[in-house]
Amino acid sequence: MSRYEPSVIEPKWREAWDKAGVFAAKADPTRPKYYVLEMFPYPSGRIHMGHVRNYTMGDVVARTKAAQGHAVLHPMGWDAFGMPAENAAMERGVNPADWTYQNIADMRAQMKPLGLSIDWSREFATCDAEYYGKQQAMFIDMMAHGLVYRKAAVVNWDPVDMTVLANEQVIDGRGWRSGSPVERRELTQWFFKITDYSAELLAALDGLTDWPDKVRLMQANWIGKSRGIEMDFPMAAPVAGQTVLTCYSTRPDTLRAATFMAIAPEHPIARALAETDPAVAAFCEECRRGGTSEAAIETAEKLGLDTGLSVCHPIYPDQTLPIWIGNFVLMEYGTGAVFGCPGHDQRDLDFARKYHLPVVNAFHLPGETNSIGTEALVPAKDVTVSYDSHFTGLTLTTAHDAIEASIDWMEARGLGKGQVKYRLRDWGISRQRYWGCPIPVVHCAACGVVPERKENLPVRLPVDVTFDVPGNPLDRHPTWRHAACPHCGGDARRETDTMDTFVDSSWYYARFTAPHATEPTDAAEVDYWMNVDQYIGGVEHAILHLLYSRFFARAMHKTGHLPVKAIEPFNALFTQGMVTHEIYQTRDGAGRPVYHLPEDVTDGHLADGTAVEVIASAKMSKSKKNVVDPMNIIAAFGADTARWFVLSDSPPERDVEWTASGAEATFKHLSRVWALSVRIAEMPDGHIGTDDIALNRAAARATAEISQGINSFAFNKAIARLYDFTNTLGRANGSTAVMRASMRTLAQLMQPMTPHLAEEVWAAMGGAGLVTQAAWPVPDPALLVDDTVTLPIQINGKRRAEISVPTDMSAAEVEMLALANEDVIRFLAGQPVKKLIVVPGRIINVVA
């Protein structure tokens, strides 16, 4: 072989690894264990660059930890339930299971050539009955432990297709297929009581010190702990038997400036009025328009309707406040009623201006008397402001203190009760869809809602389903719904809702420790392998998936499926940036966007000459078709080039925009490494060189810096140092033995990134066994110490000179040398030195 040929090298070494069984995870009490996990993929059918980036990062960690002596668990599986399979069924008439398993086979075949150190014997898909049956068993256990309940909740309803829509299927307030405006409609749904753990999920974030701060902050804000007060406003006249309107506020310090009340359209008072007042009914109907997503609700135009009712102000009884129905008030949070304070809340101010409601202030900035204008006065909570004859008796104080004082003052007079509330809502898991884990319960006319017997699990999805009409195929299946009541044995109806796919991904990490166990988990295996030491995935999962997993681990502990040590299942988390790409679109006859794959676009045009609209780079997603196929890169340059390339340039936490150029440059570099190893292998045995000491120092330094880079997820910097070391080695005139030893070190350091090439180089250098199984190199500390250091000298903060001094020179001597430096003397031009700062080993700053 006279040139670098990955198509020959790579299959050869993958076969060698398989033959030696090097990636099978084996519990070994004599070694520390390490569990590295990348977020498992949805089996779309093709791997994309985001997958390559994610799994290569995990592989670098797994391979490095293995070389450092750990028993490593590095598994792979498939997050296989979800809507795309049903869409494929509708569009192409395929069976969702067949489609999904074919996609898994295709993607596995694309992943294997990457040379990932995965224990494939542990692979499973969440749509395997073997897996979801265990999930059903845990659902039943959770029911028994009071973690599951049913209640009415709103969904997006397409009134034409008569079906529930996912938020993604609501586009500009309309159903994606029917194009008809969607409505919010209530259905009885299944819920997990995640709110039982609100306080704990929040408090435990402090212990997740190896998670990114931003993720912990996002989760904390999502859980949203607030301290406020629940208080009653006396109704001027009772409605529907209610004499008071109860509302919750986190800003009772602004109570004096309340000028109206706003209640949710679903509030009991609004409902009572709607029964007799057609205008109220029409308004509440109007409020039901649009989707359920918070973004849709929060950005919708604020609408209100005056009910004509009013309440008395609890502290200033001579003041009355009108009650409005507002589409921006959420029934799910607090009591579904708020007081409006336009003086100190911008949204309330906009609402007050629109409906000509009064605006007053509860406080103003010190020295000012009136702040009513087009902007609400909302100073930071720690800014001191002047309260206007405030009820608490406090005047000049901060909002933070005034809130506390208000709560105390009102509690003392029985006007309200201080309360801690969380924004977090219970987890609605019901989906009116086919391709998900069936909820294992039966509805019996005599016994009510009854869990299925565990011996009847799994409750399997029927295979003979049709997608020719919208809606849930389970509902219209001729026989599947009919079941015997597990309790009385009588005729009963099977639940046709399936579980949210987030349930599937909330415990797969535990299943990987014993994927074939007859129970959901195996106590000994879970005890050995849990927790996940390093979890790696996209930052887009920072809240939902990770929060649900943290809850589910606690639920699994409560139901006896996980030990207490595993209630925080992920010790360390790394959130990689996304791979982004430009989006190419044209418009169909109705003006709706049609997306095009990058491979179908050349210089801004389709093959038929149509010009495409180029939209700014965004997360690669199937729906926008801005995806690139890594298989093309692997076919042209080999897996090692693809692996090196996705690690090399961008820091892993940052988004990287995929561009076609660059892979070739990586291939050239790997070719140089290969050629260098051939040259060194062919050196005569007895050659004596002059650079042995420098080479040994360079190897030690490279080993230290690359180990550190990998350990801190700075893969791009580790690769920069690999370039450095390779260049040094390529130019060096070292003795044969030292050159070969240096090249072996290079092979070891490259092994996590480019394992195939590393094996080839290792073998050429006469390394023993597989480099994949060689112990990670440890540098000699003596070779890492420098004896001189170059110190820049700044004059008034600008770099003007530099001096080279022994590393151990005292600060006093450095000062003298600096002041004697001729550039320093020239720049000072006789000015006296006011101050001299010497930072040992770093810098000297002369202040004149």
Added chain:
RNA sequence: GCCCGCGUGGUGAAAUGGUAGACACUGGGGACUUAAAAUCCCUUGGCCGUAGGGCCGUGCCGGUUCGAGUCCGGCCGCGGGCACCA
């Protein structure tokens, strides 16, 4: 709308508060070659200067500091999430 990030040469980027641009890509110049490809060498933030060298420069405005890409405050732009996309 709310929460969280990010912003440095032509490009990807580096820089425990301490020499801004390491390491690469691209471009330019050269060597080798009949020629090209490949390979190797030099060069590559902007402006001024023949040169020694100087000035400017990390999205914008302000602040803290001997010293700010880095810390603080306020903007602008872009991205992620917002509970039924996964």
